[in-house]
Amino acid sequence: MILYFSGTGNSEYVAKRIAQKTEDEVLNLFDRLRNDDVSEIQSDKPWVIVAPTYAWQMPHIVRDWLKRAQLTGDPRVYFVLTCGTSIGGAGAFAKAVASEMGKTYKGTAPVVMPENYIAIFNTPGQEKAMEIVDRAEEKIDRIAETINEGAYLEELGGGRLPSMVMNWGFHKFIIADRKFRTNENCTSCGQCVKVCPTENIYLDSPEGTKRHPVWSGRCIHCMACINRCPFRAIEYGSSTESKERYRCPKTV
Numbered sequence: 001m002i003l004y005f006s007g008t009g010n011s012e013y014v015a016k017r018i019a020q021k022t023e024d025e026v027l028n029l030f031d032r033l034r035n036d037d038v039s040e041i042q043s044d045k046p047w048v049i050v051a052p053t054y055a056w057q058m059p060h061i062v063r064d065w066l067k068r069a070q071l072t073g074d075p076r077v078y079f080v081l082t083c084g085t086s087i088g089g090a091g092a093f094a095k096a097v098a099s100e101m102g103k104t105y106k107g108t109a110p111v112v113m114p115e116n117y118i119a120i121f122n123t124p125g126q127e128k129a130m131e132i133v134d135r136a137e138e139k140i141d142r143i144a145e146t147i148n149e150g151a152y153l154e155e156l157g158g159g160r161l162p163s164m165v166m167n168w169g170f171h172k173f174i175i176a177d178r179k180f181r182t183n184e185n186c187t188s189c190g191q192c193v194k195v196c197p198t199e200n201i202y203l204d205s206p207e208g209t210k211r212h213p214v215w216s217g218r219c220i221h222c223m224a225c226i227n228r229c230p231f232r233a234i235e236y237g238s239s240t241e242s243k244e245r246y247r248c249p250k251t252v
């Protein structure tokens, strides 16, 4: 069973491609994460967790859910982390998560996909993004083959300590939603409310005709709201004003 979390579609694309190549089922964790639903899921095939990399680890929302979720049936778990450049030492942390899940760890594979962290970095345009996704496909297919063979995924030697420090700094100093704001393009459509995995966004009480999104402090910086707003109405400070919005070109 392929379980995935995805802010902007990269991990969704990878998960669905692995599911197709392994002839396995795929499940989007969005509702389960949002509702903190850890009820039983059963699978007779290995568990494959696909998620983006956040500061050289899997997102904590996924990690914390996996530790509590009842995943019964097959005892093996694979991790596939999409990233813009590197997953650092995320494998060491995934191994620890597998152990807390009571599962047999079968390795962690990185898949380089387009960068989506628009709050900090530049995101590629559609053409460049398509090139990166095309390049990733061979790697995704190799991962699926490894899973079909029941073999271990490659293990990269990224250090645990640098990942720990980087991830700590990210949670302490970077994740915050105070800089999100809307511009005059906002139509109060509520798409940002729908795509937020932590129910962090609500539309404020109507005053006149317009209601505006309000971010309420539980943001995980997945960048779904800003990248998936259909009217380009969300900014993060002023640095995003000139940046391309990103959505995986093959999941749109």
Ligand SMILES: Cc1cc2nc3c(=O)[nH]c(=O)nc-3n(C[C@H](O)[C@H](O)[C@H](O)COP(=O)(O)O)c2cc1C
Binding pocket: 005, 006, 007, 008, 009, 010, 011, 012, 051, 052, 053, 054, 055, 056, 057, 082, 083, 084, 085, 086, 087, 113, 114, 115, 116, 117, 118, 220, 221, 222, 223, 248
């Ligand atoms: C909060 C945040 C942190 C990120 N940290 C990393 C990182 O440590 N290394 C990296 O290569 N890419 C990093 N990225 C880029 C994403 O991991 C990458 O674009 C991923 O494929 C996005 O997946 P998604 O579209 O499924 O959400 C980060 C992105 C975000 C939003």
